[in-house]
Amino acid sequence: MATDGQSEYEAVLCVKPEVNVYRIPPRASNRAIRAADWKLDAPDWTGRMRVTARGKVAYVKLEDKISGELFAQAPVVEYPGITVETVSDSSRYFVLRIQDDNGRSAFIGIGFGDRGDSFDFNVALQDHFKWVKQEDEFKKQEQAPDTTPKLDLGFKEGQTITLNIGQSKKKDRSRPQSSGGFGLLPPPPGGKLAPPPSSRSTNHNTQPSVGGSDTGFLLDLDTSNSNSATPSDPTSTASSDLWGDFDSVSTK
Numbered sequence: 001m002a003t004d005g006q007s008e009y010e011a012v013l014c015v016k017p018e019v020n021v022y023r024i025p026p027r028a029s030n031r032a033i034r035a036a037d038w039k040l041d042a043p044d045w046t047g048r049m050r051v052t053a054r055g056k057v058a059y060v061k062l063e064d065k066i067s068g069e070l071f072a073q074a075p076v077v078e079y080p081g082i083t084v085e086t087v088s089d090s091s092r093y094f095v096l097r098i099q100d101d102n103g104r105s106a107f108i109g110i111g112f113g114d115r116g117d118s119f120d121f122n123v124a125l126q127d128h129f130k131w132v133k134q135e136d137e138f139k140k141q142e143q144a145p146d147t148t149p150k151l152d153l154g155f156k157e158g159q160t161i162t163l164n165i166g167q168s169k170k171k172d173r174s175r176p177q178s179s180g181g182f183g184l185l186p187p188p189p190g191g192k193l194a195p196p197p198s199s200r201s202t203n204h205n206t207q208p209s210v211g212g213s214d215t216g217f218l219l220d221l222d223t224s225n226s227n228s229a230t231p232s233d234p235t236s237t238a239s240s241d242l243w244g245d246f247d248s249v250s251t252k
Contacts, residue, residue: 013058014051014124016117021045021062021071022109024095032088033095038109047071049110051124056132058125060084060096062110072098072108079125092118 020043027033048068050061058076060083063069074096076083085095093111112118155161 009054011053012050013053013128014049014120016049016112016121017065018046018113019049019062019117020111020113021047022111024107024109027107033085034089035087035093035109035111036089038093040111043111045071049121051121053128056135058128062098072100074098076125079129084125091115094118094121 022038022040023044024033024038045062046065048063048065050063052059052061056077058079060074060076062071062073064071074083080086083097087093087095087109090111092113092115093109095107096110097105097107099105112121
């Protein structure tokens, strides 16, 4: 759409290759206009229609199909309005108020052979004046004083702000190792930990193995007991005889 500063430019809103023009009878009363009262089978003129816009005003132009010569035009300042009116018995026909350069005006009837053409014509005018209404509302908002309180986010005099950018990441990367040297070592490649080195040598409660080693263990006990026993103890004397028999058997 063209703005007020670009009113010399003309925008094309809609073009229809064929439109029929009818001479309509004068309006006798305020009753609705009916297209059935026109001579629909014998249009008075047939040509091309172009809908253009220059600033806020739209123009419905009826032109010759071949030469493009202007037959009539209707300046539209509002829609719906008196310049373009619909009929009561069909959506394909309209009443158009045309105007010449001297300011003289007349009412004619126009009609489309296809209902889609009449729909496009109607929508083109609606969209243009919807844009005009929005432009008027924007201008009113710009001219109206703004009474809402504004939020001041600026720094006061002498106020400063400190930003710590990248400090936390830097500390994590340069974490110092413990001075005591008790840092954890990485696990071995196999994923298994070796047992402590002193676990085998410090186990003094190991039971003796079953078999021929029992004889050597008993012989050691016999040697220690024979060196420390006294002859006056009857119990030690009986035990010495027992181990003596065992020794005589083992020597055979």
